[in-house]
Amino acid sequence: MIKKCLYVNRRAPYGTSYALEAIDAVLIGAAFDQDISLLFIDDGLYQLKKDQDTTEVEIKNFSPAYRAFEMYDVEKIYVSEEAMAARSLKKRDLVVDVEVLSDSKIKDLMDEHDVIFSF
Amino acid sequence: MSILHTVNKSPFEKNNLESCLRYAKPGSAVLLIEDGIYAALVGTTFEKEVAAAMEELNFYCLGPDMKARGFSAGDKIEGIKMVDYAGFVDLTVEYDKVQAWL
Amino acid sequence: MKFVIQVNEGPYQHQTTDSAYQFTLAALAKGHEVLRVFFYHDGVNNGTRLTSPPQDDRNIISRWSALAAEHNLDLVICVAAAQRRGILDESEMKRLDKDAHNLAPGFRISGLGQLIEGVVQADRLVVFGD
Numbered sequence: 302m303i304k305k306c307l308y309v310n311r312r313a314p315y316g317t318s319y320a321l322e323a324i325d326a327v328l329i330g331a332a333f334d335q336d337i338s339l340l341f342i343d344d345g346l347y348q349l350k351k352d353q354d355t356t357e358v359e360i361k362n363f364s365p366a367y368r369a370f371e372m373y374d375v376e377k378i379y380v381s382e383e384a385m386a387a388r389s390l391k392k393r394d395l396v397v398d399v400e401v402l403s404d405s406k407i408k409d410l411m412d413e414h415d416v417i418f419s420f
Numbered sequence: 421m422s423i424l425h426t427v428n429k430s431p432f433e434k435n436n437l438e439s440c441l442r443y444a445k446p447g448s449a450v451l452l453i454e455d456g457i458y459a460a461l462v463g464t465t466f467e468k469e470v471a472a473a474m475e476e477l478n479f480y481c482l483g484p485d486m487k488a489r490g491f492s493a494g495d496k497i498e499g500i501k502m503v504d505y506a507g508f509v510d511l512t513v514e515y516d517k518v519q520a521w522l
Numbered sequence: 523m524k525f526v527i528q529v530n531e532g533p534y535q536h537q538t539t540d541s542a543y544q545f546t547l548a549a550l551a552k553g554h555e556v557l558r559v560f561f562y563h564d565g566v567n568n569g570t571r572l573t574s575p576p577q578d579d580r581n582i583i584s585r586w587s588a589l590a591a592e593h594n595l596d597l598v599i600c601v602a603a604a605q606r607r608g609i610l611d612e613s614e615m616k617r618l619d620k621d622a623h624n625l626a627p628g629f630r631i632s633g634l635g636q637l638i639e640g641v642v643q644a645d646r647l648v649v650f651g652d
Contacts, residue, residue, distance in 0.1 A: 302642050311439065311522070319522075319530075322563055325602055329634040335642070343439055383442075408445050411519065412421045416641050419520040419649045420530065420563070428541070428652075454537045484544070505548035512646050513523050513554075520649040522530065 305336045307414035310345030315360055319420040320348045324366045326418060331373040338377040339370075340410060341399075346384050349395040367397045381407060422447045424515035428454040428522070431466045436521040441469070446476035449515055451508065452500075453482040457489060460496045467497060474499050482508060525549055526640040527559045530651030532567030533582040534575070539568050542650040543585060550593055558596045558640040559586075561629075562603055563651070569599040569609045571626035583626050590628030597629045598636045 308327055314320045330337050341349060348364070355362040370378070380399045385391070392399060402410065411417065425444050431437040437459050440450060450473070452460050459466050460481035470479065479500040486492065486502065493502050503511065512518050527546055531538035546556055561568050573583050590597050599609055605618070611631050615623035625631060641647050 304642055306641070309519070319563060322603060326562075326634055326637065330638050333635060333638045333642070335638065342443075343435065404442055408443050411423060411443060412445065415517065416647050417423075417517060417519045418528075418647070419522045419651060426648075428537075428650075454541060505544045506552060508545060509548045509552055509554065512525075512648055518646060518648050520651060522649070522651040 303334060303336050304415040305338070305413065306330055306416045306418060307411065308337065308339050308418045308420075310339065310341045310348055310420065311343040312420070313344040313347040314353070314364070315355070315358065320345075321361075321363050323418075323420040324363060326420070327370070327375060328373060331370075331375050337375050338379065338410065338414065339375065340379045340381075340407065342381040342384050342407070346380055346388060346390055346395075349380070349397060349399065350390070351394055351396045353396075364396050370397070379407070379410060421516040422449070424448070424511050424518045425450045426518060426520045427452055427456040427459065428520075430455040430458040431464075432458065437466070440521040441473050441477075444473075444477055447478075449478040449480060449511060451480045451482065451503070451511055453485055453508070457481050457485045457491070460486070460500050461491060462495060462497055471497055471499075480507070480511060523646055524555045524557050524644040526557050526637070526644040526647050528637065528647065528649040528651075529559060529561045529565040529568060530563045530649065532564040533573065535564070536652045538650045538652060539565065539582055539586075540580075542648075543582070543589070545648060545650070546589065546595070550589075556593070556595060557644050558598055558636060560598050560600065560637040560640060562600045562634075562637070564603075564607065565651075566599045566604040566607050566609045569597070569604070569626050569629040569631075570624045572624050587626050587628035595628070599625070599629050599631045600637070601631050601633050604631055
C-alpha cells in the first residue's frame with residue numbers, strides 16, 4: 302500500500318539533530334516506495350541554505366543529502382513563501398529546487414496527505 | 421479531511437501555536453497538551469488570538485496537564501473543551517489524521 | 523483503530539514519553555490496537571535498563587516494559603539513533619564490538635523501516651516530541 306506521507310520540517314540545522322534524523326526517515330520512506338513530500342516551514346527553511354561549512358563546529362555537514370533526494374525519487378520539496386520572506390531568503394539561496402507555496406496552498410498540502418511526520 | 425493539531429509548548433516559549441494557527445483549516449481541531457495548555461488560559465496576552473481562532477477551529481485542552489500545572493476548568497477560555505487521555509484518543513479517531521506541532 | 527505512536531524524546535528531560543505512555547494506555551483501554559511504539563531521536567533513551575529514578579517518582583522505563591509485557595506491545599528502538607546514543611542489545615554489542623549492552627525488557631532494536639511499515643498498516647500516527 303502506498304500512503305501520501307508529508308514530512309514537516311520546522312527546525313534549523315545543527316542546533317538540534319532533528320533535521321539530520323528526518324533525512325534518514327525520508328530516505329527509508331522512499332525505499333519503501335511511499336509517496337513522499339517534504340515541507341519546510343519556519344526555521345526548517347534554514348536546513349536548505351546553501352554554503353553550509355561545518356568544519357569549525359566539527360559537526361557533519363548533511364546538506365548534500367538534500368541534493369541526493371532526487372536519486373530516490375523524492376522530488377516534491379515545498380517551502381513556505383511567508384517563511385522565506387520573513388528570513389529574506391530566495392530560491393537561489395537554497396541547495397535544491399523547491400516549490401514555493403502560499404499559506405493557503407500549504408493548508409491544502411497538509412489536507413491532501415494521509416500521514417504527517419513531525420520531528 | 422480535517423486534522424487534529426496537537427500543540428505541546430507554551431506560546432510564551434515557542435511559536436508552535438502561532439504556526440499551527442497559520443496553517444490550520446476551518447473545521448479542524450487544536451488540542452493543547454503538556455506546556456501547550458498555557459494557551460488555553462484566560463488573562464494571558466494570547467487570549468484574544470486564541471478566542472479569535474476558536475471561531476473557526478475546535479479547541480481542546482488536556483485536563484491532566486491543566487491540573488498538573490495548577491489550573492482547573494474555571495481557568496480556561498470559555499468554549500475550549502477539556503478532555504482527558506481517553507478524550508484525546510477519541511479526538512484522534514474523530515479527526516482524519518494528527519499533526520504534531522513540535 | 524490501529525495506532526502507531528512515535529516518541530521523539532528521552533525519559534525525564536521532556537514530558538514526551540509520559541504523554542505517549544498515557545495516550546497508549548488510554549488507547550489500549552478503549553480497545554484500540556497499538557501496532558507499534560517507535561522510539562526515535564533521543565526517544566531511544568527510553569530503552570535503557572540502567573536508570574535508577576528516585577523511588578517516589580515514576581519509573582518510566584519499567585512502566586513501558588510492563589505495558590509491553592501486559593499487552594504484547596511492540597516497542598521498537600531505532601537502530602541508527604540508538605547507535606549514536608549508546609543503546610544496545612546483546613547482538614548489537616557483539617556486532618559493534620562493545621563491552622556491554624543495556625536494552626530494557628520488552629524493547630527491541632530495529633530499523634526505521636519499522637516506523638514506515640507500521641504507518642502504512644495503521645490508521646493513525648500520533649507523534650510525541652518536543
